[in-house]
Amino acid sequence: MNAVPIISVDGVSKQFGASYSLMRRLAGEPPLAVHALNNVSFEVHRGETLGIVGESGCGKSTLARCLVRLLDPDGGAIRFEGRDISTLRSAERRAFNKRVQMIFQDPYGSLNPRMTVSQVLNEALSVHRMRPKGDIPARITELLDLVRLPHDAASRYPHEFSGGQRQRIGIARALAVEPDVIVADELVSALDVSVQAQVINLLLRLQEELHLTLIFVAHDLRLVRHISHRVAVMYLGQIMEIGPSESLFASPRHPYSKALLDAAPELDPTQRSRVVAARGELPSPLDVPPGCPFASRCSHVFDRCRVERPALTKRASEHSAACHLVDFGAMPSALADAV
Amino acid sequence: MSVAVEKIGLYPRLRRLALPRTLISGTIIIGVSLLIAFFPALFAPYDPIAFDYKALLKGPTLAHPFGTDSFGRDVLSRVIHAYTIDMQIAVFATVGPFIFGTIVGAYVGYAGGLAEAIFGRVVDAVITFPFLVLVIAIVSVLGPGLGNMYVAVGIVGWVFYARLVAAEVKVQKRLDYADAGRVMGYTPMRIVFRHLLPNAITPAIVYWMTDMALAILLGSSLGYLGLGAQPPAAEWGVQIADGKNFMSTAWWISVFPGIAIVIIGLGFSLLGDGLAQLLRVRR
Amino acid sequence: MSVAIDTGLGLTVRGLTALFNTPRGMALAVADVDLDVAPGEMVGLVGESGSGKSVTLRSIMGLIQTPGHVTGKVEWGGRDLVAMPAEELRRIRGSEIAMIFQEPMTALNPVLPVGLQLEENLVAHTRLNARERRARALQLMNTVGIPAAERRLNEYPHQFSGGMRQRAMIAIALACSPKLLLADEPTTALDVTIQDQILKLLLDLRDRLAMSVVLVTHDLGVIAGTCDRMAVMYAGRIVEMGTVIDVFRQPRHPYTRGLLGSVPRAGAVRTMLSSIEGTPPSLTDLPAGCAFHPRCSFATDICRQERPPLLSLGNDRKAACFHHDRVAAAEAIL
Incomplete structure (x- = not known):
């Protein structure tokens, strides 16, 4: 791994205000706010795939939008190659976005329905002056090849394509400006299983060929595990655990990661369990408990979890977890060593 | 290569050009009306303002299919010549509001915040007054005549377009393709006018068609009240006003211009419906 | 697992067909589906969007309205639900047979x-x-x-x-x-940990109340974790059927095989998935022969000309493929 991170996220927080009701004002209570992100820190290395996984409301999409500056964090800083992206102004900001691209979840909403594929790509290529005017048609063909769309796709409108093909168009649009980083927010979750696999394969191949840095945000643990070098598990706006994909999934060091892993349906009908992986439901994001956010559902909970929020601390090199049970999930031998 | 792309580009458009029936009938009605409006002399058998004291208040005959009015003027010729003024009213009274309202609406819808708040108050102020009363008030101040009528309608009318466009832009800007434009590093100007507006303008276009019909009604109403087109000009509203004293004895003076208004109104409505279908976004 | 099929208990579906009259022509949403559900059995119906899995479920329940038209037999307790008068069907719906939906x-x-x-x-x-x-x-x-x-x-x-x-x-x-619960993607809209809770609740209820369950889903993992038997649907037809253990161990239809290969598994990080190329066909314009042949790597001439019947392969196993032996013999997906 490269020593200098291409993106570093440092203590980022983001709140969304809810309406400040008269009752709360009279009672002198602070306005309700959804803490979508709560002191999130991590780094992304050049050329890697970082998976961000979590259930709905965990803040993963908010984080993705902050990374491309569709949203500005309320606290903390996101740095791209050492520069705080919130300080970038107009032209600089557009130059930043040329290098950090995003692909969207909704294959139906992310393309302008009144523009043909060639118009979409042409716009991206000409606004950023990626190619001299005369070379643009050739480049469009090249981009279509890259995402494995037929050449006659250029003259068609989005509604003439299937969901998987639309996501390919979205990928081609992002690639048109030759970015260094691509943030993919739930890229395949709206697609059928067999089509998902096609798009995942495409992404894997493109990353190798173009040396992309990829931030893959999804709720599907199996997909994230499959595509990522490193994975961050989020819950209620916080990172619960972050580490190399293989070791995180082989021996999760946070009870929530373990629950998520146990709950994800696996393809082995001989390995059935009737035990529920995590009881209860997510607490309201308007009213996050003071201690560990997972405390209310955790089967290993003890008193300290309810009052003190565990910090994200190192478990192994590159592997951190936010749990008071430092030895949770540690290999038995390591445990023995510790004792 | 690019030529080839363009050629293929036309094909799928043509292929699915199964035009809505409403669009076809609307286009025919408005097309014929425009033809008459541009070349009334080709269709009118008589001079619309020539008096003929030998044929006062004659009912429909072969010589005068729509009859004559109290000055012996041929009603058919007057109805035909009125197309020129009334179609002009339809267009001139609405083009300005359509363009200005669309631009304001696009800005307000995209910017939101303070702009939206101020716009909201303007809308409130305008819609609390009945449209016709407001226009009559403004024309009364400025003085009667078609030019002042366009000004009066323009002052009030853009608000309705702006409101439609603003609401639609507000919906569109939350869709992912708007965010995609932002992430692509496009300027807000480009996002609003190249991406959002083409997807947000359809209701305004459809309303525009209806509004043209309404403008003719308004022009006729003002003509009837003596605030719009001035006699002896042939204008349907003026004609209906001319005939009001003879309704029981010479109904044809008012009825035929009235039918013309109904047909034009129907034409614009059909055109609007047809356009709405044609411009519908395919997802 | 499937003991009581012929005793008149449970659900017996024969030749169930659902046609929809659409602007683009007749759409064959469900074609000639045979399905048996024994008492207390949990049967999974898996397929992608447009495969007809949900329409099958709705046809069983008599929920298809015009422009749809359902033919075939749905036998329940010796009565045919398709031919039954609306009044009688209403009495069965919600009491003997209940249904849950994707979006509560x-x-x-x-x-x-x-x-x-x-x-x-x-x-x-x-x-x-x-x-x-x-x-x-x-x-x-x-x-x-x-x-x-x-x-x-x-x-x-x-x-x-x-x-x-x-x-x-x-x-x-x-x-x-109810004695039969029809579940149409009941967990698709839910988070994983909640999906896990609901699936386990369904399993518990099935045991406690001795219900039969037909579970429609697009997620093979859900089937693997819950069902006894499964049917795989493609373009309105059942293409493979068998016990969950058998089908997962050795798929005999290339589509099932492709689906299984499309899902990432533990221990195969960052490898290419064995995806199925292409997209499912339009129901108004199905390819001749086997509907899957344009996407199939096993396809030969016969697949392009003739539609393979759903053949019984013994041991409660069925597959609609001329080359099921080759598929079964093909190297394991992992």
Whole structure:
């Protein structure tokens, strides 16, 4: 791994205000706010795939939008190659976005329905002056090849394509400006299983060929595990655990990661369990408990979890977890060593 | 290569050009009306303002299919010549509001915040007054005549377009393709006018068609009240006003211009419906 | 597992076909589906969008309305649900056979308290009085694991979380102790940990109430974790059928094989998935021969000309493929 991170996220927080009701004002209570992100820190290395996984409301999409500056964090800083992206102004900001691209979840909403594929790509290529005017048609063909769309796709409108093909168009649009980083927010979750696999394969191949840095945000643990070098598990706006994909999934060091892993349906009908992986439901994001956010559902909970929020601390090199049970999930031998 | 792309580009458009029936009938009605409006002399058998004291208040005959009015003027010729003024009213009274309202609406819808708040108050102020009363008030101040009528309608009318466009832009800007434009590093100007507006303008276009019909009604109403087109000009509203004293004895003076208004109104409505279908976004 | 198929108990579907008259032509949404569900058995129906899995379920329940048209036989307790008069079918729906849906927010009435909607079902199908109904409603809420049941009965669907809404819908479905539960993607809209809870609840209920369950899903993992037998659907037809263990161990239809290969598995990080190229066909314009042949790597001339019948391969196993031997012999997916 490269020593200098291409993106570093440092203590980022983001709140969304809810309406400040008269009752709360009279009672002198602070306005309700959804803490979508709560002191999130991590780094992304050049050329890697970082998976961000979590259930709905965990803040993963908010984080993705902050990374491309569709949203500005309320606290903390996101740095791209050492520069705080919130300080970038107009032209600089557009130059930043040329290098950090995003692909969207909704294959139906992310393309302008009144523009043909060639118009979409042409716009991206000409606004950023990626190619001299005369070379643009050739480049469009090249981009279509890259995402494995037929050449006659250029003259068609989005509604003439299937969901998987639309996501390919979205990928081609992002690639048109030759970015260094691509943030993919739930890229395949709206697609059928067999089509998902096609798009995942495409992404894997493109990353190798173009040396992309990829931030893959999804709720599907199996997909994230499959595509990522490193994975961050989020819950209620916080990172619960972050580490190399293989070791995180082989021996999760946070009870929530373990629950998520146990709950994800696996393809082995001989390995059935009737035990529920995590009881209860997510607490309201308007009213996050003071201690560990997972405390209310955790089967290993003890008193300290309810009052003190565990910090994200190192478990192994590159592997951190936010749990008071430092030895949770540690290999038995390591445990023995510790004792 | 690019030529080839363009050629293929036309094909799928043509292929699915199964035009809505409403669009076809609307286009025919408005097309014929425009033809008459541009070349009334080709269709009118008589001079619309020539008096003929030998044929006062004659009912429909072969010589005068729509009859004559109290000055012996041929009603058919007057109805035909009125197309020129009334179609002009339809267009001139609405083009300005359509363009200005669309631009304001696009800005307000995209910017939101303070702009939206101020716009909201303007809308409130305008819609609390009945449209016709407001226009009559403004024309009364400025003085009667078609030019002042366009000004009066323009002052009030853009608000309705702006409101439609603003609401639609507000919906569109939350869709992912708007965010995609932002992430692509496009300027807000480009996002609003190249991406959002083409997807947000359809209701305004459809309303525009209806509004043209309404403008003719308004022009006729003002003509009837003596605030719009001035006699002896042939204008349907003026004609209906001319005939009001003879309704029981010479109904044809008012009825035929009235039918013309109904047909034009129907034409614009059909055109609007047809356009709405044609411009519908395919997802 | 499938013991009682021929005894007249359980559900027997024969030649079920659903046609839809669409602007683009006749769409064959479900074609000639045979399906048996034994008492207490959980059968999975898996396929991608447009495969006909949901329409099959709705056809069984008699929920297909014009422009749809259903033919075939759906035998339940010796009666044919397709031919049955509407009045009689209404009595069976919601009592003997119940259904739960993917999106409980739209399946529940937003302006009525959950408790009222629960009792509505009891009013329609039982002779319980008001107090007994309230007691039964409370009992059902407990059965499906909704805490603070007394209070929640008076709440409206929007006050429930997604998981709790699905539980409420299951409670309504269970109101009259149905013998067959039809579940249409009941966990697709839910988070993984909640999906896990709901699936395990369904398994528990199946055991406790001796219900049969038909579970429609697009997620093979859900089938692997819950069902006894499974049927794979493609373009309106069942292409493979068998016990879950058998099908997962050795798929005999290339589509099943492709689906299994499309899902990432543990221990195969960052490898290419064995995806199925292309997209499912349009139901109004199905390819000649086997509907899957344009996407199939096993396809030969016969597949392009003739539609393979759903052949019995012994051991309760069926597959609709001319090359099922080659598929079975092909190297394992992992």
